[in-house]
Amino acid sequence: MYKIMIVTHGNMAASLKETLKMFTNDLEGIHTVGLNESGVENFRERLKKEVEICYEEGKGLLVLADLFGGTPFNTCVLEIKNKYENVEIITGVNLPILIESSLQRDSNLKDIVKDLQQSAKESIVLTECLGSSEDED
Template sequence: MSVGVFLITHDDIGISLIDSLQQMFANKLPLNIKALPVHHNSDPLAFCYYAEEIYASLEEGDGVLVLTDLFGATPCNIAISLLNHYHVKIVAGLNFPMLVKIMSHVFTFPDATLDTLVDKALTGGCQGVLDVSLLYPKSST
């Protein structure tokens, strides 16, 4: 068994991130991962139904890590609708370093728990945000 990863994002953000992950990991992702693109003109209740279907396809007994792009927005609210009925943990603020950290960890530890992957998501998300100009200051020439 393993933890599934479910991206619920505005438009095609999640799909694009998964495509980038597949390129980076040569199409050998260590986890079952899917995305639900939420479009601004759509009915949020219909997306709650789709989210339940995708959750069911990802759940193998160890839970599902749900990642969403923006806390308080419609994709996050759809994710929250899963909390009371399903074995999920939700992390908002999705970014690419977060996904890379999760996938890299699972390559080394394929039986990583849902709680461990939440920690990896938070760590990767924070460590991946840098003020690069401080690392490479302008030269005085």
């Protein structure tokens, strides 16, 4: 079973994890680290400590980051992706991808990352594309 780490600017990671409780009570193996006013170096140290706590060789670690190219993402690439095996990093974290990834933690991480990416894309829907109930009559 792979672990999940949510990394974001501010409190978004913790808020996403808290919101996940509405969909599943199984939050074991889901970790959060947020970049706050204490700065990048403090974030880096907290990230390293959290990875040491949650990483299990052979199990896999899925990192869900908020922004491609942002400090949380860049720090994860430098501190996790290049130092640990079986780590995948996906940016653009949102609630649908968090729910799906948490419910599929028994799956092989390498096998599902493309599905998670596609699922995240499909979770963005323009309401004007849905039509109205009048159209269906």
